[in-house]
Amino acid sequence: MTMEEGPEPNLAxxxxxxxxxxxxxxxxxxxxxxxxEPYTEIDLNPYEWWNHDHDYENxxxxxxxxxxxxxxxxxxxxxxxxIATTNxxxxxxSEYTTKKRKQQExxxxxxxxQQSKRRNNTDNEEGGAENEEDGGSGGGEVQRKPGRKVQTKxxxxxxxxxxxxxxxxAEQLLNPCAAxxxxxxxSRVQHLLYVLNxxxxxxxxxNHRLAAHGLRALKNHLSSIGLAAAIPCGNLDTGGCGSPPKxxxxxxxxxxxxxxxxxxxxxxxxxxxxxxxxxSILQNITQxxxxxxxxxxxxGVSHGIQWPTLLEALTRRPGGAPPLIHLTVAGSAxxxxxxxxxxxxxxxxxxxxxxxKSLDLNLHITQTETLSSxxxxxxxxxxxxxxxxxxxxxxxxxxxxxxxxLVVLTELEDGVGGGGIGGGFAEEFGRRTxxxxxxxxxxxxxxxxxxxxxxxxxxxxxxxxxDGGVGEGREEWEGxxxxxxxxxxxxxxxxxxxxxxxxxxxxxxxxxRMATGVAGTGAGAGAGVxxxxxxxxxxxxxxxxxxxxxxxx
Numbered sequence: 001m002t003m004e005e006g007p008e009p010n011l012a013x014x015x016x017x018x019x020x021x022x023x024x025x026x027x028x029x030x031x032x033x034x035x036x037e038p039y040t041e042i043d044l045n046p047y048e049w050w051n052h053d054h055d056y057e058n059x060x061x062x063x064x065x066x067x068x069x070x071x072x073x074x075x076x077x078x079x080x081x082x083i084a085t086t087n088x089x090x091x092x093x094s095e096y097t098t099k100k101r102k103q104q105e106x107x108x109x110x111x112x113x114q115q116s117k118r119r120n121n122t123d124n125e126e127g128g129a130e131n132e133e134d135g136g137s138g139g140g141e142v143q144r145k146p147g148r149k150v151q152t153k154x155x156x157x158x159x160x161x162x163x164x165x166x167x168x169x170a171e172q173l174l175n176p177c178a179a180x181x182x183x184x185x186x187s188r189v190q191h192l193l194y195v196l197n198x199x200x201x202x203x204x205x206x207n208h209r210l211a212a213h214g215l216r217a218l219k220n221h222l223s224s225i226g227l228a229a230a231i232p233c234g235n236l237d238t239g240g241c242g243s244p245p246k247x248x249x250x251x252x253x254x255x256x257x258x259x260x261x262x263x264x265x266x267x268x269x270x271x272x273x274x275x276x277x278x279x280s281i282l283q284n285i286t287q288x289x290x291x292x293x294x295x296x297x298x299x300g301v302s303h304g305i306q307w308p309t310l311l312e313a314l315t316r317r318p319g320g321a322p323p324l325i326h327l328t329v330a331g332s333a334x335x336x337x338x339x340x341x342x343x344x345x346x347x348x349x350x351x352x353x354x355x356x357k358s359l360d361l362n363l364h365i366t367q368t369e370t371l372s373s374x375x376x377x378x379x380x381x382x383x384x385x386x387x388x389x390x391x392x393x394x395x396x397x398x399x400x401x402x403x404x405x406l407v408v409l410t411e412l413e414d415g416v417g418g419g420g421i422g423g424g425f426a427e428e429f430g431r432r433t434x435x436x437x438x439x440x441x442x443x444x445x446x447x448x449x450x451x452x453x454x455x456x457x458x459x460x461x462x463x464x465x466x467d468g469g470v471g472e473g474r475e476e477w478e479g480x481x482x483x484x485x486x487x488x489x490x491x492x493x494x495x496x497x498x499x500x501x502x503x504x505x506x507x508x509x510x511x512x513r514m515a516t517g518v519a520g521t522g523a524g525a526g527a528g529v530x531x532x533x534x535x536x537x538x539x540x541x542x543x544x545x546x547x548x549x550x551x552x553x
Contacts (some may be wrong), residue, residue: 245460279495304348
């Protein structure tokens with residue numbers, strides 16, 4: 001199905017960027033001009049015109065939870081008085097030999113949980129006062145000195161001690177429970193599920209929310225392997241974790257679009273990789289000696305949010321924009337992953353076509369189910385942008401069959417290497433909880449610990465990682481790309497500068513750095529760009545080209 005913009009009479013002369021999202025404020029991240037704007041003069045606040053849609057927010061129930069209501073009452077399941085100390089040890093992963101040892105372990109974790117709740121309540125109160133001063137936007141700016149990281153008030157809210165292992169108590173319960181399931185130790189599984197149910201909550205700090213999502217995932221896994229009936233856990237839904245969380249596919253389209261925009265505004269999780277990809281595409285076509293049409297195959301998760309910035313940048317290209325820009329959306333060409341789905345009624349092509357028309361660009365948009373249906377026109381530059389799909393072997397082969405000029409891959413990167421392949425359920429589940437922890441903790445910082453409908457949506461979608469949406473490790477998909485005849489390229493300085501400029505507007509715990517090759521050696525070492533949160537890897541963006549492309553074209 002090919003979509004082209006027909007005549008549209010009486011187009012109102014309002015700002016063309018608002019055409020992209022009509023009655024909703026638009027997310028247009030800033031990519032600096034690589035030709036006429038020095039990087040020292042880049043506007044570091046590309047979302048300065050974000051305004052909440054108050055009419056829409058008033059329709060939502062409890063978008064913002066008062067700080068006093070986030071405290072979670074934890075009922076005691078023992079008669080022992082819990083004494084909080086600062087020298088509690090973390091939960092060991094080995095099996096306990098006595099019931100007393102188990103009780104001591106859970107007393108320590110409940111003590112940490114209660115301390116975390118008290119910190120979260122304090123942060124929420126401070127965050128609420130701060131946001132009242134900022135007009136309630138929850139996104140007040142903080143002046144930063146050049147080269148110095150500054151953590152804004154409320155950053156990492158509720159995580160405690162910068163996310164150190166000794167306060168990541170949710171993982172200290174979830175991972176041993178997964179190990180007990182793998183070992184078929186059903187009595188221990190039942191015991192840990194009870195404790196998780198007591199502490200889990202869909203609101204609160206990152207630990208409580210991770211416990212809630214993890215508890216639901218473990219229960220689903222028990223049902224899938226036929227063990228749910230063998231564990232008499234009673235009612236484990238008292239923590240409010242029984243109903244499925246909101247996710248992209250089940251969200252009303254207007255809230256879905258608002259969640260995408262707001263999340264890109266407050267978190268670089270997708271914004272920085274999108275910036276790197278767009279800057280690399282622009283640099284690639286600028287190197288051509290003669291004008292060519294540009295064909296982009298989008299196998300991604302941006303749902304159209306990535307492309308307005310590139311379209312605007314193309315208008316500032318020396319010699320003008322390409323005579324034709326063809327966008328093929330092929331998100332359904334690969335199995336669905338977290339963030340890849342959208343509500344059935346969500347339609348971004350019409351908005352994007354209208355925006356392109358306001359820029360006087362010739363944009364065609366095609367949606368396809370398979371990459372094999374894509375045809376390449378003579379003389380066009382073909383670029384593939386793929387996000388979180390590289391673990392799919394058939395997809396990579398289909399990309400290779402297109403013979404693209406450039407491939408931009410963005411993948412989750414947790415530093416594990418093999419990604420738990422062959423390590424069993426417990427190892428893979430531990431890997432997923434680690435990735436989700438970084439997402440939830442960074443989102444707490446991004447939203448300053450406050451509850452928003454948009455935050456609930458993106459976190460509910462991210463929780464799908466626990467059901468198997470992380471994928472392989474970098475070693476597997478990198479090796480597969482090279483076996484298919486791809487060569488890794490380094491990012492240009494323009495792309496790196498654009499990414500760094502954008503990253504400076506976010507929380508100071510985010511970092512962007514060049515990646516080392518697999519095992520620190522090999523071709524392409526240092527070519528990819530890692531995005532990390534508190535020193536822990538989040539995603540890797542890399543560039544690839546079919547070997548010999550330069551000589552053949």
